[in-house]
Amino acid sequence: MNVQGIGLLCSRGRGIHAFQQALLEGWREPARLTIKDRQVPVHTVDLEHVQDKSVLKKMRRADKLSKMAVLAATDAVTDSGLRPEEVRRLGVIVATALGAHGTTFEFLDGILDFGEAAVSPTAFSNSVHNAAASYISTALGIQGPTLTVTQFFFSFQSALQLADAWLHEGRLDHVLVGAIDQFGDVLGYIADSRLALAADGKIRPFQKSPGAVPGEGAAFFLLGNKEDERFYCRVSGVQFGTSANTPQGSGLNILDIDGMTSEVTWQAFETSPGARIAAYSPLYGSMMTGTAFSMAAGALMLKAGFCYANPVLDGAQNLPVVKEHADSSVDFMRCIRYNCANESSTIHLMKP
Numbered sequence: 001m002n003v004q005g006i007g008l009l010c011s012r013g014r015g016i017h018a019f020q021q022a023l024l025e026g027w028r029e030p031a032r033l034t035i036k037d038r039q040v041p042v043h044t045v046d047l048e049h050v051q052d053k054s055v056l057k058k059m060r061r062a063d064k065l066s067k068m069a070v071l072a073a074t075d076a077v078t079d080s081g082l083r084p085e086e087v088r089r090l091g092v093i094v095a096t097a098l099g100a101h102g103t104t105f106e107f108l109d110g111i112l113d114f115g116e117a118a119v120s121p122t123a124f125s126n127s128v129h130n131a132a133a134s135y136i137s138t139a140l141g142i143q144g145p146t147l148t149v150t151q152f153f154f155s156f157q158s159a160l161q162l163a164d165a166w167l168h169e170g171r172l173d174h175v176l177v178g179a180i181d182q183f184g185d186v187l188g189y190i191a192d193s194r195l196a197l198a199a200d201g202k203i204r205p206f207q208k209s210p211g212a213v214p215g216e217g218a219a220f221f222l223l224g225n226k227e228d229e230r231f232y233c234r235v236s237g238v239q240f241g242t243s244a245n246t247p248q249g250s251g252l253n254i255l256d257i258d259g260m261t262s263e264v265t266w267q268a269f270e271t272s273p274g275a276r277i278a279a280y281s282p283l284y285g286s287m288m289t290g291t292a293f294s295m296a297a298g299a300l301m302l303k304a305g306f307c308y309a310n311p312v313l314d315g316a317q318n319l320p321v322v323k324e325h326a327d328s329s330v331d332f333m334r335c336i337r338y339n340c341a342n343e344s345s346t347i348h349l350m351k352p
Helices: 016-025 064-080 084-088 101-114 121-127 131-140 155-168 185-194 265-269 291-304
Strands: 002-010 031-035 038-042 091-096 146-150 174-181 217-224 233-242 252-255 276-278 332-338 343-350
Touching: 002 016, 002 064, 002 291, 016 291, 031 185, 038 185, 064 091, 064 101, 064 131, 064 174, 064 217, 091 131, 091 155, 101 121, 101 185, 121 131, 131 146, 146 155, 155 174, 155 217, 155 233, 155 291, 155 343, 174 291, 217 291, 233 291, 252 291, 291 332, 291 343
Parallel strands: 091 146, 091 174, 252 276, 252 332
Antiparallel strands: 002 217, 002 233, 031 038, 174 217, 233 343, 332 343
């Protein structure tokens, strides 16, 4: 299946151009929020600066998660150039690791404060996992099938597999697939308690202790089987397995190392013949669905014939990492993620 459109929203801004600019500029110090009475770095999305009344006019009561999803999904559809009648027939698959957990805890707080009879029904409706997908369908006038995939580290990869099945079976001509997760006070408390946070806000993927910096955002892709001059790349496969079964040797391995797991995943690729390594998590933060942003970076690089340098090079002196921006003849990339059980997922991308 081919990537025909991309929509992105992260701490560096909205749209593919903002993401490209972030890839060119490199790491930037994130915002700092108060967790446990101290300031902690967080890659948070400032919705006040990316509000779009034409898109969000019917979403006054929606929560932040759904608004981020609708903005990124709308940009992916716009970027693809689909006609209105094609948009109506779209399938929608939203992937999330934690869903609208901020709204869920708001609803639970409402029960504790006001009792079951007086709690906000709006908070409840926004707290369910499929709320974001429903908002997307309503905002864009989509009448095709809609589904939400929830899983910790591999929800986006599973969503891609499902989209490929829909397209292969001929159920649809196009599928809108995206990943969305947000930061919240409870998540911040847990991250501060369970993860080794990077005090200076800099994830260092190539050190034994990379450090984590919580992040949030949305990345959506318009996928289809048709080929034209506008599409970014081809998703040639999605694989799951253990580290021992991870395929070796490709033009570029984009690794999701963000301090959320204890495994130093780049060690498996030190001897990969001819392969280079990149990790772009320092740009957008630690997210279980961060692979969607890695895939966006890979798609942009394959289309442009260009490789972006790693934003943080600490500890990478003896590794085959991309150290400078440069034109590239790479025509095959892998986006690789490990979970806490050292199981891997690999998304294969090929040049158009």
